[in-house]
Amino acid sequence: MSRPKPEPVQVVKQRRDAALSALVTGVPYIRFLGIEFDRRGDELTAVLPFDEKLIGNPFLPALHGGVTAAFLEVSAIVELSWSMLWEDVEAGLIDLSAPEPVLPRLPKTIDFTVDYLRSGLPRDAYARARVNRSGRRYASVHVEAWQDNRTRPFAQATGHFLMPDPAAHG
Numbered sequence: 001m002s003r004p005k006p007e008p009v010q011v012v013k014q015r016r017d018a019a020l021s022a023l024v025t026g027v028p029y030i031r032f033l034g035i036e037f038d039r040r041g042d043e044l045t046a047v048l049p050f051d052e053k054l055i056g057n058p059f060l061p062a063l064h065g066g067v068t069a070a071f072l073e074v075s076a077i078v079e080l081s082w083s084m085l086w087e088d089v090e091a092g093l094i095d096l097s098a099p100e101p102v103l104p105r106l107p108k109t110i111d112f113t114v115d116y117l118r119s120g121l122p123r124d125a126y127a128r129a130r131v132n133r134s135g136r137r138y139a140s141v142h143v144e145a146w147q148d149n150r151t152r153p154f155a156q157a158t159g160h161f162l163m164p165d166p167a168a169h170g
Helices: 009-025 028-033 064-089
Strands: 035-039 044-047 053-055 108-116 125-134 138-147 155-162
Touching: 009 035, 009 064, 028 035, 028 064, 053 064, 053 108, 064 108, 064 125, 064 138, 064 155
Parallel strands: none
Antiparallel strands: 035 044, 044 125, 108 155, 125 138, 138 155
16 A cells, blocks of 8 residues: 655645635735735744835824734734635645635634734834634634834734634635
């Protein structure tokens, strides 16, 4: 009995990247803010490239608080969705070669609490989310955002989300 030959690493990488791209490009607000995701294996780092339109107070200048909150919330939702998709992506169960790939619905925010720790400076920002609990109906996620130094976050948040029905797609 021979073991099946493992997939080439590029095929696996392309499938992972296609799944992440399909997840992110389906949300116009993510594109408007310019949020990108850097994927290393199953770990995601959200990246908010600096843009003048993101400034709330031009006299400081500082990132708008709503932009910061949206960046944290998007990071949490994408991390939560990615953690739900990961096993299906790895198993090749999600077909992204279709013109309109069918992905599970995104989790819905129940509540989202942001702690603004310091002003977001006019430069790129990064965020990482950690799923604290994820059940069939409910999930809890913590997320931190930083700029130059990961040990000095400028904002953090905790969110609770209603999980989508696994039978509902699109």
